[in-house]
Amino acid sequence: MAKQHKRAVKMPVRVIIIALLIFIQLAGLVTCVYLLSDKALWVYIFFETVSICMVIYVVNQRKNPSYKIMWVLFILIFPLVGGIIYLFWGGGRVFPHLKKRMRKCERAAHTALRQDPAIESRLEFVDMLHARQSRYLRRESGFPVYSNTAVEYFSPVEKLWPRLLEELERAERYIFIEFFILAQGKMWDSIHQVLVRKAAAGVDVRIIFDDFGSCARQFRGFVKGLTAEGVKVSVFNPLRPSLDLFMNNRNHRKMVIIDGKTAISGGFNIGDEYVNLWHVHGHWMDNGFILKGDAVRSYLAMFCAMWAFTTRRKMDIRPFLTACPIRTEGFVQPYCDGPLNDKNPAEELYMQILNTAQRYVYITTPYLILDSEMTTVLCLAAKSGVDVRIITPKIWDKWYVHPVTQYSYEELLEAGVRIYEYIPGFVHSKIFVSDDRVATVGTVNMDFRSFYFHFECGAWMSNMEVVGDIKDDVLRIMAQSEEIRLDKWRKRPLGMRFKQSLLHLFAPFM
Numbered sequence: 001m002a003k004q005h006k007r008a009v010k011m012p013v014r015v016i017i018i019a020l021l022i023f024i025q026l027a028g029l030v031t032c033v034y035l036l037s038d039k040a041l042w043v044y045i046f047f048e049t050v051s052i053c054m055v056i057y058v059v060n061q062r063k064n065p066s067y068k069i070m071w072v073l074f075i076l077i078f079p080l081v082g083g084i085i086y087l088f089w090g091g092g093r094v095f096p097h098l099k100k101r102m103r104k105c106e107r108a109a110h111t112a113l114r115q116d117p118a119i120e121s122r123l124e125f126v127d128m129l130h131a132r133q134s135r136y137l138r139r140e141s142g143f144p145v146y147s148n149t150a151v152e153y154f155s156p157v158e159k160l161w162p163r164l165l166e167e168l169e170r171a172e173r174y175i176f177i178e179f180f181i182l183a184q185g186k187m188w189d190s191i192h193q194v195l196v197r198k199a200a201a202g203v204d205v206r207i208i209f210d211d212f213g214s215c216a217r218q219f220r221g222f223v224k225g226l227t228a229e230g231v232k233v234s235v236f237n238p239l240r241p242s243l244d245l246f247m248n249n250r251n252h253r254k255m256v257i258i259d260g261k262t263a264i265s266g267g268f269n270i271g272d273e274y275v276n277l278w279h280v281h282g283h284w285m286d287n288g289f290i291l292k293g294d295a296v297r298s299y300l301a302m303f304c305a306m307w308a309f310t311t312r313r314k315m316d317i318r319p320f321l322t323a324c325p326i327r328t329e330g331f332v333q334p335y336c337d338g339p340l341n342d343k344n345p346a347e348e349l350y351m352q353i354l355n356t357a358q359r360y361v362y363i364t365t366p367y368l369i370l371d372s373e374m375t376t377v378l379c380l381a382a383k384s385g386v387d388v389r390i391i392t393p394k395i396w397d398k399w400y401v402h403p404v405t406q407y408s409y410e411e412l413l414e415a416g417v418r419i420y421e422y423i424p425g426f427v428h429s430k431i432f433v434s435d436d437r438v439a440t441v442g443t444v445n446m447d448f449r450s451f452y453f454h455f456e457c458g459a460w461m462s463n464m465e466v467v468g469d470i471k472d473d474v475l476r477i478m479a480q481s482e483e484i485r486l487d488k489w490r491k492r493p494l495g496m497r498f499k500q501s502l503l504h505l506f507a508p509f510m
Helices: 002-008 013-039 041-060 065-077 079-092 096-110 117-126 128-141 157-169 186-200 211-217 222-228 296-311 345-356 372-383 402-407 409-415 448-453 465-479 494-504
Strands: 149-154 174-179 204-210 232-236 255-258 262-266 283-285 288-293 331-337 360-364 387-393 418-422 425-427 431-434 438-442 456-462 481-484
Touching: 041 065, 041 079, 065 079, 096 296, 117 128, 128 331, 128 345, 128 456, 149 157, 149 465, 157 186, 157 255, 157 262, 157 288, 174 186, 174 296, 186 204, 204 211, 204 296, 222 232, 232 296, 255 296, 262 296, 262 438, 262 456, 288 296, 288 331, 296 331, 331 345, 345 372, 345 431, 345 438, 345 448, 345 456, 360 465, 372 387, 372 409, 387 425, 387 465, 402 494, 409 418, 418 425, 431 465, 438 465, 456 465, 465 481
Parallel strands: 174 204, 204 232, 283 425, 360 387, 387 418
Antiparallel strands: 149 288, 174 255, 255 262, 262 288, 331 456, 360 431, 418 481, 431 438, 438 456
8 A cells, every 4th residue: 555655646638638738739739820821911919819809808907906907917928828828728717517517516516505593693793893704705605604513623633633533433424525626645544444444335425526625645556446346436527638728617616415414624634744644835724624413515515516616426415404503602604616706706705804804904815915905904904904914834735826925015014014934834724814713724725726616615603602713723823833024035136026026927826
């Protein structure tokens, strides 16, 4: 097994071949455009006209200005092919038939979700300020707010790992798992042993994982092996040699649902680095939480909708529902986001927390690749006297992403935002916590990919004891971090400034 684990981290031949074929297609497209334009004036005029039309179209779109500027620059630099490439990959568009299919799947799953007006009224009575955030989430994402739900928070994830195994062992009816990365290793081995045993005992075990996130971390025959063991597997958006728009959209969600009574989620994936068995980027700081109670049904609805979408088979949510209220104080509201809904609830929830904060907002994120709106909201909160603090990694995982994260530092520092870098390693937790009253934890990074391209999920929590646990975790991470000072940051080397500015042009792709 150790050999398999070592092999699993290597880039598989399939990925290399697919990448090569896509490159050949793209190179062929560019070559054809230039050859045709060189031989016929009308062809040259046609492609120039397409590019001009695309620039006009981009400028008039109701999209993020940063995203629009990047594409306008690209089209102007490459006028013949820029417009054609935008038609293929620009604008964050996806095919209408995929949107229609996802809406159908979500409508079927959401039949089980009903907002209890008494809970909504009680939230407004207890905390009118933050009730606005809940109303927004219900309107934009379609998920209700619940009480009668207990939440346990875990950080780092090695604290959650044994509890995850315990909860899996308790499964009697079904185990549903959905992750961006499902990697071979000791963490997966421990989970796999339980899943195989439960499947053999008649428990309905289903797994969704993203092909792009997982394929380089699994040995050949991984899916066939699980299927033979009685586990149902669906691979999200399998990689193929195509210029298909949807190849850019990945399933970044992380969740485990057990018997409709328990939901486990957070920032972690299934992989040894997430529990610090493999120190690929120093100490990996990540988090997770366990929900028990009524709010579990929202995670169940998310999974059922995604299963129906990926398998193209109907999945009736009703047989999987379980009444399991737990008497607790406070409110929980799971939510999800994705490129097929024409909405942006994840980023706008972050903005709402910043806009309503009265004392502080503490943030942890592995990436800080901000659009103009988020930058404005962060700066406005800090200038208004709110204590805004952001923790990012000191040790980066992608050389081309970290300089883009640092690009925003100077503007934020000038506005009064305090920025820290986690010294021991890589912060992968995605946390917003504010005023000891409200927090959200989940899979949503502060970057373009999470806000616009990926399928994401999270849980909003209000007036619960666990909010204090989340704040304490952020303060603990902050104590192990180095604060970035504006005076020193302004003296950074010219080469670093150039690299940050150059790579920032590609921010909307990151």
